[in-house]
Amino acid sequence: MFSKKRAITGIAVATGAALALAGCAGGSEPAGTLDPDEEVTLTLAFWGNDVRAEMYNEAIAAFEEEYPNITVNSTFLDFPSFWERRQTEAAGGNLPDVMQFDYSYLRQYSENGLLLDLDPYLGNVIETDPLPQNILDIGVVGGTTYGIATSTNAWGMYTNPTLLAEVGVEEFAGGTWDDYAAWMAEVTEASGGEVWGGSDYAGRIQNFEIQLRAEGSALFTEDGEPGFDEARLAEFWEDGQEVIASGAVIPAQRLEELFPTSGFGAALTASELTWDNFGAGYLGELGEGYPELGLVAPPITVEGAQDLYLKPSMLHSISANTDHPEAAATLVNFLVNSPQSGEIFGTNRGLPASETALAAAELDPLSQQIADYEASIQDRLGDAPPVPIVGYGTLEEEFRLLGQELGFGTISVEDAVDRFFTEMNVTLSDNS
Structure with a gap:
């Protein structure tokens, strides 16, 4: 009491x-x-x-x-x-x-x-x-x-070693985003379509952010200005559409059926790009049949770039x-x-x-694994970005929802980009 x-x-x-x-x-x-x-x-x-x-x-x-x-x-x-x-x-x-x-x-x-x-x-x-x-x-x-x-915490990639062993595919060995897409396709094919290599990474604004950081840019500058244009966002989402079309990632409809459990938490995907402090939640969802997780660095956009950072x-x-x-x-x-x-x-x-x-x-073992992971990515850790602009949470959610619609095929990349920029311009205007 x-x-x-x-x-x-x-x-x-x-x-x-x-x-x-x-x-x-x-x-x-x-x-x-x-x-x-x-x-x-x-x-x-x-x-x-x-x-x-x-x-x-x-x-x-x-x-x-x-x-x-x-x-x-x-x-x-x-x-x-x-x-x-x-x-x-x-x-x-x-x-x-x-x-x-x-x-x-x-x-x-x-x-x-x-x-x-x-x-x-x-x-x-x-x-x-x-x-x-x-x-x-x-x-x-x-x-x-x-x-x-x-x-x-830091952005990372959780994997499911037990699931990978079951389908006979090795851990993701690192590499580019194309390498990651190829690895996901390998997992999906090896399982006969019963599980997938991962989920649509283009639905998460953090994956877009680390690509921008690798290129020397940012989501938003200290002055609150976007560090990308319509063409760069369209390129990111078009890459995601190609991966979706390949069948390598879990379909949006299947994720909808699983909600609120994630595809990774349901042992239907072998990887998930997310913050490294989400591990305990995944272990809880997965249950006793999956006693451990892998934790590796996200794909590389530019070799040697400091694209990752520590977030509170x-x-x-x-x-x-x-x-x-x-x-x-x-x-x-x-x-x-x-x-x-x-x-x-x-x-x-x-x-x-x-x-x-x-x-x-x-x-505990998972916490030590996270500590070891953050130590292993020291060379990729750069300065944290500026404190998020007012309204960032709304934009992050809009990005996720648009990614979901892209996954369902109910919106085109062009229209998604237009909608996001409209929302972003309203937010930035409110901040001025």
């Missing part, structure tokens, strides 16, 4: 149209003035499930033992409801003191004056030695730090209107950097970004 002091409640929230965000004034305490005798109560919000809630409950108990003058009251929701609640709170100027934060919303909330500038707390309240500079830079918007990454699985941010910024920063530091956080959370929030927390985390 949760204590009253650390009540963690799951609340279902439904909201209508998104509420406009209203900026709030910053807190009053300068860095370095935490009074150990002042009784402080902080609110903490995170998304997750009962398992993560128990972990936060344990971490908060350890924090309150170390800082007995600070009480932390926390709430959790599922991911969509979490952001619906935050929008409502933002409109009313009453965001929680400390929030688990998603990268896609960092620019929107920071540029609306809703998040605390963390720079005054870096190096004193929030330890920076355990956090590499490229990790610290992840939370920077417009030259100011608004979030501290709790954990990282999540960050912790502080409300700009907190009454206790020093105490809130102390809590953020504990949740990110403390050995206790590493011991308690392990890799539940992703591979710990802090070297201190990572050293204390007990890595």
Whole structure:
């Protein structure tokens, strides 16, 4: 049972149209003035499930033992409801003191004056030695730090070794996107069409992004301008259409029938390009018959390019209107950097970004595999892209939906490109 002091409640929230965000004034305490005798109560919000809630409950108990003058009251929701609640709170100027934060919303909330500038707390309240500079830079918007990454992940390719052994095909040995398409076709053919080599990679904006990065471009620049034109997007989707037409990938209709289980999770595809922290979910879907996963680097667009990057699985941010910024920063530091956080959370929030927390985390075989994978791609890791533009999440979803329609054959590449650029231009216009 949760204590009253650390009540963690799951609340279902439904909201209508998104509420406009209203900026709030910053807190009053300068860095370095935490009074150990002042009784402080902080609110903490995170998304997750009962398992993560128990972990936060344990971490908060350890924090309150170390800082007995600070009480932390926390709430959790599922991911969509979490952001619906935050929008409502933002409109009313009453965001929680400390929030688990998603990268896609960092620019929107920071540029609306809703998040605390963390720079005054870096190096004193929030330890920076355990956090590499490229990790610290992840939370920077417009030259100011608004979030501290709790954990990282990278784009990779999961494979199913058991399934590959059953069909008699070796692991993908690396190579170009054409090599990957040929390997998927080999798997599909070897299985007699009972399973497929993978799914349509052109439906994921991240695959387009790493191709652009390999070419020296980006999805969006720091100024929010697209790093591609209609012709480049059409080329990407046309490549995907060729792979679909070859029969190498699982049909869109079959994926629709499986939803919400993925083709990979249903053991109907031998590979999946995705973030490396999705492995535990796949193992859960696959069940006991498939006890292990392969994890290899995505196909190469340009040899030697730094097309991959570390992305925060999540960050912790502080409300700009907190009454206790020093105490809130102390809590953020504990949740990110403390050995206790590493011991308690392990890799539940992703591979710990802090070297201190990572050293204390007990890595299960999959987590160690992810750590080894991220070490293996060091030569391909470049700087993280600029913090996503406001509305990036909407564009990412539109890209996915258009990819789905392309898979069903209900839209042409030309029309899909036109629709995406129309949506993108509206989003960019709203940001100007």
